[in-house]
């Protein structure tokens with residue numbers, strides 16, 4: 001499962017561009033890997049074997065015709081199944097979208113195709129990206145490739161497992177409260193949540209619009225940077241898109257961390273963090289110090305309230321976004337004698353328990369008389385978190401924390417009590433609330449031999465510095 005240098009996206013694209021390997025040969029190899037292990041792992045809701053072979057053949061023909069190939073030429077990629085793909089089922093792992101085929105491609109899907117990437121399938125997730133284990137998928141969970149009795153994390157568990165299992169060197173996920181970074185940590189791969197607004201969300205099925213971001217999974221920091229360069233940059237189709245071109249990231253990775261100020265977040269390294277995970281964060285901080293960084297303790301006091309604020313803001317936005325599934329416009333319809341009854345019947349049959357719980361929590365938080373006490377207060381806490389991060393970044397270039405409080409847990413461990421499941425996101429949620437970028441880098445294993453991820457956080461639009469630190473950690477393993 002550890003990446004050989006020939007299996008990275010950068011190596012594949014180079015080999016395909018130079019003609020050393022055909023895109024078809026590369027995709028066939030990955031489809032064979034999928035065939036061998038997918039029945040056991042269930043990383044995909046849909047494997048797009050025919051489409052993948054056809055786009056690989058088109059790349060090989062383009063090369064034969066002397067055309068210039070893109071930066072991801074012939075590189076297989078797996079797409080989270082909440083990204084719209086034209087004419088191809090997009091389910092969000094929910095019954096309510098049964099039979100729906102989007103009439104358009106998400107901007108990221110278009111950019112990938114233009115860069116020569118080959119989409120191999122749509123990956124499993126917690127229904128509408130609500131969850132931390134993929135156990136909320138209507139189609140059954142994904143298993144962790146490192147230990148199939150454990151969850152892969154979530155909600156982008158399928159995308160993380162696909163990369164960890166070698167089904168594709170790259171995948172895309174979405175991160176609203178940690179859904180890229182937490183499964184990346186649990187599956188031992190790199191996962192990036194970019195700055196809010198830096199990657200277009202046009203064609204991402206909305207969960208909580210002020211928090212959602214699309215981002216890469218990869219086996220190396222270099223590959224994640226390559227993918228981010230391809231998908232980032234302004235898109236007029238997303239009104240929250242930052243009007244700036246994609247930053248140059250890969251060229252910065254080798255610069256080292258000499259003189260960089262690194263702060264270990266005090267509030268996210270103590271209580272609630274498993275000792276074996278905490279030890280890996282200390283080891284990461286020590287490694288950065290050895291590499292020349294100035295490492296110290298940092299304080300971001302308001303992050304302690306992140307989880308509480310998130311579980312008001314995210315459900316509130318979700319309750320509004322999910323109102324569109326009415327049995328008329330998309331997917332599932334359960335017939336009844338009149339329209340209101342049809343809508344209730346369709347939503348009752350179409351949504352799973354966790355989605356219903358979020359819709360109820362969100363509707364309550366937004367209801368007249370409670371709005372100020374819950375939603376309004378949560379927004380004020382959000383402002384405090386933004387201010388505390390800004391204050392910390394006066395003293396530090398990047399911050400460090402665990403990604404997830406524990407390594408991968410067993411199926412069923414946290415399904416009985418939603419709160420214990422929610423606690424998984426304690427370290428990742430603050431960056432969604434602030435809009436700042438963060439990356440999870442695999443950094444050794446816990447007492448159970450399973451991967452531990454260390455999180456590097458940075459101020460908005462500072463992905464280059466953030467990934468430089470991630471690359472230094474990767475090199476120090």
Ligand code: GLN
Nearest residue numbers: 129130131176177178179
């Ligand atoms: N686990 C968190 C939730 O359930 C975050 C999900 C996400 O980032 N999409 O809301």
